[in-house]
Amino acid sequence: MGEYAIVSENLTKIFRSGKRKIVAVDHVSLKIKRGEFFGLLGPNGAGKTTFTKMLVTLLIPDEGEAWVDGFSILKEPIEVRKRVGWMMGETGGRALYWRLSGYDNLMFFAKLHNVPRDVAEQRIKVLLRFVELENDAHKLVMNYSTGMRVKLMLIRALLHNPDILILDEPTLGLDVESARKVRTFLRRLVDDLGKTILFTSHNMYEVEMLCDRIAIINRGRIIFIGTPREIREKVEEIKIVEIQLAENGNVLDDVLRRITSLSVVNEVLSKEILERNIIIRVSVTDHATAIPEIANALRGYNIESVHRALPTLEEAFLKLAGVKIFSMKPSGVGVGRYGRRR
Ligand SMILES: Nc1ncnc2c1ncn2[C@@H]1O[C@H](COP(=O)(O)OP(=O)(O)OP(=O)(O)O)[C@@H](O)[C@H]1O
């Protein structure tokens, strides 16, 4: 167990409401090495929060077992709590006292962790500087921005100096700049301080950028584990053709009908209507035959281009997850949280 910071074996959580039974986490087995930055990626309701909550002993599994820093989450929950810092999707900052300053919040939580006062003061000083929050430390949390609150919660997770951090969507709800700062901070925790991080996200790019390894979870099950590079390789197996037409939205249905009737076309991945322009992305079995066949099927329309396109990581993820990327809505633009936007 020594080389691993976190091990789960068949970890399972079932929620029952009346007769309904939801297997939120379904026999998940993972091994996360010390010093590893590990990302758990998955769509809404995939089981990310439930999985991380079991690891930090906030939820009791129905089946399976896990060890954090070698301690059993079932038999030694107190030891686990001493060794792990966590933050659970609380971007609104509900886990903080809004009428206290950031600094007073931290001192309070340090006390709960039995950190001696002088140690706490020193540690808080260093951490505040680390996240560039030192100038705002004495403001009330109610006057903080979301990004500032997230940083404060990250510091809070670090007060007892845990080697292992379990963070549920730490960048959710942050603007681009704050998210970037938080990511840099997390990466430094791993690179400079040797921490192990397990974090969850539904942002493919973030995970690819940050992580040493990634697991993709869907409907409670792990469907892929590998390095960002391995995901990239999978991505490149997906063959995509992008079709651009100088037409307006009312021809979309006919265009889609013509394209999807071709056997070389597997699936429509996305469609967008922009002013007098339609952009459709499809996955195909083979570029060389698909491109002329599609162009031919669309004769009569104003074709701007039919070309080979690289899949986005999101498309690859959805492919791996087996999630239906796009529903055939005539409006064409509402592709939802995982839909591709440019
Ligand atoms: N306390 C609960 N009672 C009943 N069902 C629950 C409970 N918590 C979660 N679930 C269900 O378990 C499944 C997994 O939820 P979970 O919150 O772990 O997903 P998630 O991957 O964190 O999703 P999101 O990206 O939306 O945060 C979902 O179907 C959810 O509705």
Ligand SMILES: [Mg+2]
């Ligand atoms: Mg969640």
